[in-house]
Each structure stands twice: as structure tokens, then as C-alpha cells.
Amino acid sequence: MTGPLTVTEYTDPLCPWAWGSEPAIRRLRAMVGVVPWRVVYGMLFDVDDDPAPDPDAETSWYGRHLGEIADTTGAPFPGALERVPATSRPAIQASIAARAQGERAEPRVLRRLREVYVLTGQPPDTPERVRAALVDLPDVDVDRVCADAAGEAVREAVARDHAETRAPLPEAFAHLGSPPKETRDGYRYVLPTLRFDGPLGSALAPGRRTVADYVEAIRRIAPEHRLDTGPSGGFDRYPTLTGPEFTELTGSAALPDEVVAVPTAGGPLWMTRAEADRHPAVPAHKTYPDGN
Numbered sequence: 001m002t003g004p005l006t007v008t009e010y011t012d013p014l015c016p017w018a019w020g021s022e023p024a025i026r027r028l029r030a031m032v033g034v035v036p037w038r039v040v041y042g043m044l045f046d047v048d049d050d051p052a053p054d055p056d057a058e059t060s061w062y063g064r065h066l067g068e069i070a071d072t073t074g075a076p077f078p079g080a081l082e083r084v085p086a087t088s089r090p091a092i093q094a095s096i097a098a099r100a101q102g103e104r105a106e107p108r109v110l111r112r113l114r115e116v117y118v119l120t121g122q123p124p125d126t127p128e129r130v131r132a133a134l135v136d137l138p139d140v141d142v143d144r145v146c147a148d149a150a151g152e153a154v155r156e157a158v159a160r161d162h163a164e165t166r167a168p169l170p171e172a173f174a175h176l177g178s179p180p181k182e183t184r185d186g187y188r189y190v191l192p193t194l195r196f197d198g199p200l201g202s203a204l205a206p207g208r209r210t211v212a213d214y215v216e217a218i219r220r221i222a223p224e225h226r227l228d229t230g231p232s233g234g235f236d237r238y239p240t241l242t243g244p245e246f247t248e249l250t251g252s253a254a255l256p257d258e259v260v261a262v263p264t265a266g267g268p269l270w271m272t273r274a275e276a277d278r279h280p281a282v283p284a285h286k287t288y289p290d291g292n
Helices: 016-020 022-032 055-073 089-101 105-120 127-133 142-149 152-165 170-174 211-221 243-250 273-278
Strands: 006-011 037-041 181-183 186-188 193-198 201-206 240-242 260-262 269-271
Touching: 006 022, 016 022, 016 055, 022 211, 022 243, 037 089, 037 152, 089 105, 089 127, 089 142, 089 152, 105 127, 105 269, 127 142, 142 152, 170 201, 193 211, 201 211, 240 243, 260 273, 269 273
Parallel strands: 006 037
Antiparallel strands: 006 193, 181 186, 193 201, 240 269, 260 269
């Protein structure tokens, strides 16, 4: 027997399936209420990966791959990819470093890094690019994030996350549609994977899942946990939303007139005007629905 409901989210800042799963995951966060929710980073790209024999061909293939994933998820994706990400490490280090600034800082950093990648096609895979992506991020001390990201404590946390993601529970292999991925040194969870722990044990929801899938998993291990099934808020709660996120969170497809549409190859990323005015990836893309 374990305690009350806890959630562990295995993810990566540069994972397109994790990005496409945000509508369901954001909805679930609102539904479960205030529970321990731990983010563990799986390192989709790393510096010791084998280099591509033809980087241009690999970039072209990966750009098409992002489009194919977006066809399934409905998520925005970059129309022109500069390169395949060299490593997820700098983005992960920044996301972990943000934890020291309160519970809202990490999700803001993680989200901004994903948005810049989608809007520009330039992966935030160096410390310099990470810093540029986080410019004017509200309520986050970016200088402190970048300084802490280079510290030993964060490097140790990255190593722990790497090891945990590569130690999947035995039951993960029973998920025939989304079993753990084979790596050069074993296996890791597919990204994203959510693990739920509760009074009746553990349950896994690997890969892209619906909200109903997550609810079913929670009911198995924490049947008495109360879930809020009402609307989860829109731009009053989040400064940026994809179309699928807005529909999932609000139950409506009618976006407010005052939000800003920032185009991508997979449809717009919608922002409040305040967020669009400060977002480092927006100026070259900005359009206003009312023509202003």
C-alpha cells in the first residue's frame, strides 16, 4: 500500500510526442488538483549519440517526421527545421534549475523552450540558445536559472533523471503499443510516460494518451481521489495555448478575439497580447486577428 495519489511525468523538452500530449496533460493537472507531481527528464537527444553521416538528409527526414507526428497530435510544428537537436541537456538543465524559484517556474521554462523550438525551428540545444529563449519570461530570474543550470547539483539531478527513465517498471513491457524504447545500454520509458502511485499500487500510462486513459489509470490505484471534471481554464490560466489545448481545457473551439495567432506549419500557437509582446520567437511571425 502506498500513500495518496502522486504523479511522475517522464518527458523531454524537445520531444514532439510530449509536446503533442500537452492538451491531455494540462487537463489532467487541473483535474487532479494539488498533488505531488514530479517531472523526470528522459534525455531524448544527447551529446554521445552517434553523429548522422549526412546531417542535411537527417534534418530533412526529421522535419518530415515532426509533421507526421503533428498529423496525429494536432500540435503546431516548425515549417523549416534548422537542424536535428544536438542534445536535450541544456534545456533539461535549465528546466531543473528553475525548480529553485518555486513550483511555477519549471513549467514556465519548459513551456517557453518548447515554444521557441516550434516557432523558429531552431532547437534550444546550447546554453546560449536556452538563455535567448527565456528572455522576458515572467516571474523567472533567467540569469539565476542559467547560472544554476551549470552547477553540480543540477548535473547530478540530470544524471538521476537519466538513470530513472532507463529503469522502467516491469509492467511497462506489457504495454504492447508503447513499450520501453531500447537504448544502447538497456531500455527507457517512451516519452511521455505518466506513472501514478496511490493506495492500491502503481499504474503506467506510456506514450500519447487521452484524458480518459489517465483517469482510468488513476481509478485503478487511487479510486477515492476526487477529480475535478469541470472546465480547466483557458487564457485566464495560461498565457499560451494551442488550439487543441484550448478545446481540451475549456470545452470550446471559439477562441477569444483579443488573443494573438502566431503561425506555424501545424496551425497557430495562440497567445495573450502581453505574452506575444514579450515572446522572443514572435516578432517575425506576429499577426493579430483584428488587423491591429
